[in-house]
Amino acid sequence: MTDAGPNLIPLIIVTLALASFIVAGLRARARSASDYGIGGRYIGRIGGGAAIASNWMSAASLLGMGGLLYLHGYYALAYVIGWTGGYVLLLVLMAGQIRRFGKYTAPDFVGDRYASPMAGLISAGISITISIIYCTAQFKGIGMLFGWLFGTGYRNGVILGAVVVVGYVIISGVLGVARNQQLQYTLLIVSFILPLMVLAYKLGYFWVLPQFGYGVAIQDLKREFGINFAAPFASGSLFQWISLCFTLMVGTAGLPHVLSRFYVVPNIRDARWSLVWGLFFIALIYWSAPAYAVFARLLEARAGMTLPPAAAEKMADLIVIRTAVMGGLPPWMIGILAAGAVSAAFFTVAGLLITGASSFSHDIYYRFINPRASETTKMALSKAAVVALAVVVLVIAMDPPGLIAEITAVAFALAGNTIFPAFLLGIWWGRANRHGVIAGMLTGVVITFSTPLFGRFLPVVADIFPLTSSAFFGAPAVIAVMVAVSLLTPPPPEEVRRFLAEQVHGHMD
Incomplete structure (x- = not known):
């Protein structure tokens, strides 16, 4: 796929799709800092589920997962199981309880639950770091797609995509994104599954539900060419597979921009049902990537x-795009597929930049530097933070450190080693205190990056805490640190423990 010139028809379709989102965003453009990730508007259970799914369907889902399955076969199913299993974990353990706290961001929750501005500050720094890592993966996807669409180099594609994304976020804010997420999911499901159905039909497999029909293709690969695509651990050990699955699960349950979806629903039942619908919508896409x-x-x-x-x-x-081209799909259908992939990366970046910007303007500047800051000041800082984060991500994405899904997994590892334990114990153990959460989160940061920091001197570190899979041992270690430090230090304020007992766990709404 090294076209000398632009792919005109797909480019037109992608442009029209993005233009429709921008028009919708302009109708709901942001006018206050609350539109930049602090709060938002409730859009119903099914609408909330579609928003969760579209917020989740990043370049890692539509492009990166297919790429890893293409390279590693069965082994890469760890991403499918880990990411979907993480939503089940979130549904069971935290979705409803998060809603009861009524905080707007993950740092808000951590700071108030543990009665510690410092814990909130550390959480804000971690949230920004997660956004940067996650955005780097999305920028790689954008760069590859725009480079293919325009027939230009990867770096030019990254720069062009970054300009478009930043412009949209600054103009429309989170309300535009939230409204667009329902429209976006419709585009995603159609753009991803329709070409797959046509491919299955052209190849002679069961096309009505190609997510099931591709099993025959796996058998044909083995019979005709000796390629055992379903070999369980041809690309890694059982331990590596389990570690990756576990890390992606707890990381999903700890991602700040995923958790923030539950702060805008009116009650615990809607929080849970939005997640159920979101998991269903996500599964429709994930069942298709292996095909x-x-x-x-x-x-x-x-x-x-x-x-x-x-x-x-x-x-x-x-x-995914290359398969459509090899399969002889018409250019307009390839354009639809590309439009879905571009929009997935585009809006994931928008959500992440908004989350990172709100962590800076609200959780750092407003809480620590200028508590009397006006809405105008906070708004200006949010926009400036979006640009600053985008520049940092752009610099890193110019020379991406790995495959899209692999880069994304590092963000999940960081979330699983830090935010997830803080939320889990913060919700379910009233004795957890500020000393414990600060020690735990700092330990989680060190564990996440222990391989690049210490792996050269202590090779065993890379075996225990792989960069993309460190939470298997890391999250339990952080929980142990939080428990030990909390028990060795004074308990949290009585009002916090009473709020947990009476408001979070005391009744059903």
Whole structure:
């Protein structure tokens, strides 16, 4: 896929799709700091579920997951199981209780629950770091897609995409994003599944539900070409697979921009039902990604053009688009698929930049520097923070450190080692205090980045705390630190414990 010029028809379709979102965003453009991630508007259970799903359907989901499945087969199902399982974990353990606290951001929750501005500040710093790492993966997807669409280099694609994303966020804010998320999910589900159905039909498989029909293609790969796509641990050990699954699960339950969806629902039942609907919508996409990977392998094998490992890895993040091209789909259908992928990356970046900006303007500036700041000042800082974060991400994304889904997994590891334990014990253990959460979060940061920090001197660290899978041992270690430090220090204020007992766990609404 090294076209010399722009892919005109897909480019037109992608432009029209993005223009429709921008028009919708302009109708709901942000006018206060609350529109930049602090608060928001409730849009119903099903609408909230669609917003959760579209907020979740990033470049890692529509591009990166297919790429990893294409490279590693069964082993990469850890991403499917981990990401969907994380929503089940969130539904069971935290969704309703988070709503009861009524805080607007993850740092708000941590700061108020533990009665510690310092804990809130550390949480804000972690939230910003998560946003930067996660955005880097999305920028890579945007750069590859825009480079393909315009027939230009990767770096030019990243720059162009960054300008468009930042412009949209500054203009419309989170209300535009939230409204658009329902429209976006409709585009995502159509753009991802319709081409897959046509591919399955052209290849002679069960096309009505290609998510089930591709199993026959796996058998054909093995019978015709000796490619065992379903070999369980050909690309990694059982321990690595379980560690990755666990890390992605607890990371999902700890991502700040996912948790923030539950602050705007009116009651605990709506919080839970929004999550149930979101999980259903997410599953529709996740059931489809493996089919693209299998069809890609089959089309390559039948054409006698199987790529060497290095070339395959370089192409993996665009394998979904490449499969559509190899399958001979018409340009307009490839354009629809590209529009879904672009919008997924586009709006995930928007949500992450908003989350990062609100952490700075509200949780850092307003709480610590200028508590009397006006809405105008907070608004200006939010916009400036969006630009600053985008510049940082752009610099990192110019030379991305890995595949889209691999970069994303690092953000999940950080969330699973820090935010998740803070929320879990903050909700379910009244004795957890500010000393414990501060010690725990700082320990989680060190654990997350222990491989690049200490791996060269202590190789065993990389085995215990892999960069993308460190929460398997890391999250329990952080919980143990929080428990030990909390028991060795004074308990939290009595009013906090009473609020937990009476308001969070004391009744049902």
